[in-house]
Amino acid sequence: MNKISILAGVAVVSCIGVAALVFWPTRDSVSETAEFTAPGLEPMTIEAARAEFWRLTPALLLVVYDAFGETEEDAIYDTLSSVTHGDALEYLYLERVGAMAGGGLEEADQTIHEIKLLDTQVGRDGANLAIDASWQVIGTVGHAEHLHVRGNTYSAELAVSPVDGAWRITDFDLLEVNRDTAGETFLAPETN
Numbered sequence: 001m002n003k004i005s006i007l008a009g010v011a012v013v014s015c016i017g018v019a020a021l022v023f024w025p026t027r028d029s030v031s032e033t034a035e036f037t038a039p040g041l042e043p044m045t046i047e048a049a050r051a052e053f054w055r056l057t058p059a060l061l062l063v064v065y066d067a068f069g070e071t072e073e074d075a076i077y078d079t080l081s082s083v084t085h086g087d088a089l090e091y092l093y094l095e096r097v098g099a100m101a102g103g104g105l106e107e108a109d110q111t112i113h114e115i116k117l118l119d120t121q122v123g124r125d126g127a128n129l130a131i132d133a134s135w136q137v138i139g140t141v142g143h144a145e146h147l148h149v150r151g152n153t154y155s156a157e158l159a160v161s162p163v164d165g166a167w168r169i170t171d172f173d174l175l176e177v178n179r180d181t182a183g184e185t186f187l188a189p190e191t192n
Contacts, residue, residue, distance in 0.1 A: 030127040036162040039063050039083065046127050049160070049167060053122040056160065057133055058115040060169055065137065068096050069110045085163045088172040112139040118153065131158040153178040
């Protein structure tokens with residue numbers, strides 16, 4: 001083999017490598033017709049998710065609240081990882097485990113009755129949705145023999161992206177929590 005053949009072979013391999021880097025699909029280059037699952041919803045394309053963010057956002061948040069109702073670390077993580085990914089998964093997991101270390105709920109005794117979106121806007125960057133959301137969570141939290149009704153309001157900037165075939169919250173920046181409408185206390189119903 002002569003030097004010219006070797007140099008030609010190296011040049012061809014180098015061109016293929018550069019072309020692979022330039023044309024290799026990234027996470028943002030998702031097909032416009034690809035559909036991704038979300039809890040309790042039909043699979044959605046990127047554009048359908050943008051158009052129906054008012055359904056997608058509460059569906060994802062409801063699972064986050066389900067995870068926060070768990071008391072075992074594995075269950076918290078597994079539930080969160082079904083609807084979050086990356087930075088959002090780490091942040092929310094550490095928030096819940098930190099609450100447990102600080103004397104959080106010892107039993108899974110919270111019930112979410114409704115998640116209602118308030119002032120919310122959505123933008124799109126490729127396959128990623130940027131959701132500037134405010135929502136109210138209405139539910140009950142039990143302590144010993146009584147229940148507290150809660151109507152807390154939250155504001156956060158969320159990034160929602162398709163990951164492994166499903167819509168997931170990939171970034172979560174909590175901006176504000178308002179507990180002014182926290183509710184009232186009443187006796188829990190007797191159980192058998």
